[in-house]
Amino acid sequence: MDTRENIMHVAKEMVQSHGYNALSFREIAKAVGVKSASVHYHFPTKGDLGAALSARYTEEAEGFLASLQVKPAHLQETVRAYVEAFRAALVNDNRMCLCGIMIAERDDLPDHVRLEVDRFTDVNVRWLEALLRNVYPQMRQKEAASRALAIFSAIEGAQLIARGRGDVAVFDTIVKAYADAGLLP
Amino acid sequence: MDTRENIMHVAKEMVQSHGYNALSFREIAKAVGVKSASVHYHFPTKGDLGAALSARYTEEAEGFLASLQVKPAHLQETVRAYVEAFRAALVNDNRMCLCGIMIAERDDLPDHVRLEVDRFTDVNVRWLEALLRNVYPQMRQKEAASRALAIFSAIEGAQLIARGRGDVAVFDTIVKAYADAGLLP
DNA sequence: GTTCAACTATCTACCGATAAATAGGTGTTG
DNA sequence: CAACACCTATTTATCGGTAGATAGTTGAAC
Numbered sequence: 556m557d558t559r560e561n562i563m564h565v566a567k568e569m570v571q572s573h574g575y576n577a578l579s580f581r582e583i584a585k586a587v588g589v590k591s592a593s594v595h596y597h598f599p600t601k602g603d604l605g606a607a608l609s610a611r612y613t614e615e616a617e618g619f620l621a622s623l624q625v626k627p628a629h630l631q632e633t634v635r636a637y638v639e640a641f642r643a644a645l646v647n648d649n650r651m652c653l654c655g656i657m658i659a660e661r662d663d664l665p666d667h668v669r670l671e672v673d674r675f676t677d678v679n680v681r682w683l684e685a686l687l688r689n690v691y692p693q694m695r696q697k698e699a700a701s702r703a704l705a706i707f708s709a710i711e712g713a714q715l716i717a718r719g720r721g722d723v724a725v726f727d728t729i730v731k732a733y734a735d736a737g738l739l740p
Numbered sequence: 741m742d743t744r745e746n747i748m749h750v751a752k753e754m755v756q757s758h759g760y761n762a763l764s765f766r767e768i769a770k771a772v773g774v775k776s777a778s779v780h781y782h783f784p785t786k787g788d789l790g791a792a793l794s795a796r797y798t799e800e801a802e803g804f805l806a807s808l809q810v811k812p813a814h815l816q817e818t819v820r821a822y823v824e825a826f827r828a829a830l831v832n833d834n835r836m837c838l839c840g841i842m843i844a845e846r847d848d849l850p851d852h853v854r855l856e857v858d859r860f861t862d863v864n865v866r867w868l869e870a871l872l873r874n875v876y877p878q879m880r881q882k883e884a885a886s887r888a889l890a891i892f893s894a895i896e897g898a899q900l901i902a903r904g905r906g907d908v909a910v911f912d913t914i915v916k917a918y919a920d921a922g923l924l925p
Numbered sequence: 926g927t928t929c930a931a932c933t934a935t936c937t938a939c940c941g942a943t944a945a946a947t948a949g950g951t952g953t954t955g
Numbered sequence: 956c957a958a959c960a961c962c963t964a965t966t967t968a969t970c971g972g973t974a975g976a977t978a979g980t981t982g983a984a985c
Contacts, residue, residue, distance in 0.1 A: 558964080558965090572847055573761075573845070574761065577761050577848055579939080579941085580942085589964095589965070589966090590965070591941085591942090592942090592944095592965075592966070595942065596963090596964065600942080601940095601942095649847075651844065655844075655900065658900055658901070659844040659845075659903075660758070661903065661906075662757055662758055663759075673904065673905075676905070698920075701914070701917040701920075702917050704901070704910070704914055705898075705914045705918055708894065708897040708901040708902075708914045709894045709898075709918070710897070711897045712893040712894050713890075713897065715844065715893070715897065716843070716889070716893040716896060718844075718846065719846055719861060720858075725889070728886050728890075729886070729893045731886065732886040732887050732889065733923065735883075735886075736921065736922050736923040737922035738894075738921040738922070764973080764974070764975090766973075766974080774930095775931075775932060775933080776975085777932070777933080777976090777977085778932075780977080781929095782930090784976085785975080786976095928983105928985085929985100930981105930984105931980100931982085932979100933978105934979090935977085935979105936976080936977075937974100938973100938976105939974070940971105940972080941970105941972090942969100943968100943970075944967105945966100945968090945969105946967075946968100947966070947967095948965080949962100950964105951962080952961080952962100953959085953960080954957100954958085954960095955957090
């Protein structure tokens with residue numbers, strides 16, 4: 556019954572499936588069951604909606620990452636839970652990471668949307684970096700940062716390619732190969 | 741002076757920068773210096789243009805890959821040349837792999853465009869797989885296929901994330917971390 | 926004279942956005 | 956209690972702009 560929440564919910568799924576450019580106020584309104592002017596009431600411009608979506612997406616990611624155990628003893632479980640979050644998007648109607656798909660459209664994003672999208676990468680890479688340094692205390696800060704960036708990129712790439720195949724098994728195959736090669740802990 | 745070639749040239753760059761959805765006949769026409777109806781003369785529908793772009797893109801990739809040395813002795817140079825091709829897109833005005841960005845929009849692509857986009861992944865993965873089996877003859881076929889898929893995904897991911905940062909150095913950092921971790925030969 | 930390649934002009938559909946009106950709720954005041 | 960003011964959420968109706976696409980015309984080449 557909370558229209559604003561419903562708008563954000565359907566808009567998020569639409570972006571994850573079709574991207575920011577393809578997001579339309581009319582389609583959102585139709586899905587929610589209101590008129591497009593009502594969507595504009597809650598989010599005056601498309602940029603406002605996009606920024607709200609990516610901001611919340613990053614906040615939820617922050618909460619999720621904070622909830623994960625980062626004890627060295629549970630390292631593999633932690634990484635598995637992290638990867639599973641990206642896998643879930645594919646399982647859920649072959650969707651992509653909201654910020655991943657928006658990076659592909661970055662040149663068309665309003666400035667404040669792009670800032671929020673960038674923050675998602677920051678949050679993920681910083682968390683991975685902290686995880687690595689927690690588990691491998693001897694690892695230098697620079698190396699941990701590079702490795703964290705590599706892990707994040709690899710997972711985003713796996714999601715992109717698996718989505719192109721429309722097959723979650725492809726994601727699983729790629730992640731296993733990452734682990735076998737030594738990229739993932 | 742070849743209008744059709746000019747159309748494909750500017751359209752390719754537009755897709756690499758803004759994606760398929762954002763591609764507009766009017767914008768193409770303006771860039772080429774003709775009217776949009778002329779673009780429709782050469783490519784009756786947007787799907788025809790998209791399919792032609794991705795088909796040629798894949799063909800050029802096939803030619804490029806065939807031209808690379810795959811002798812075990814030059815393995816690292818070969819891989820470096822392969823990665824450099826993806827790097828070049830970023831250097832060239834922060835663009836993305838044409839098929840990578842179109843995968844993100846796959847749900848909105850006409851069927852024949854999607855088929856061509858898929859073929860690009862096939863071509864790359866098959867080439868990487870052959871490279872691996874050539875260099876590591878003892879590697880099983882299944883393992884080589886997984887590894888090839890992982891390498892391709894990782895590079896596409898690196899390109900995506902580096903593009904989000906608008907910084908080629910990020911791409912280089914990620915690729916180096918891939919190599920250090922053992923993902924790249 | 927036929928073909929090619931471009932043009933002009935226009936169509937319908939959809940985009941984001943806005944103004945103005947409406948209905949319902951809340952609170953204040955006489 | 957009733958009247959009024961105000962706020963919120965939504966509607967109707969519409970705007971200018973742009974999308975892809977098409978019909979018909981022109982001019983040049985062969």
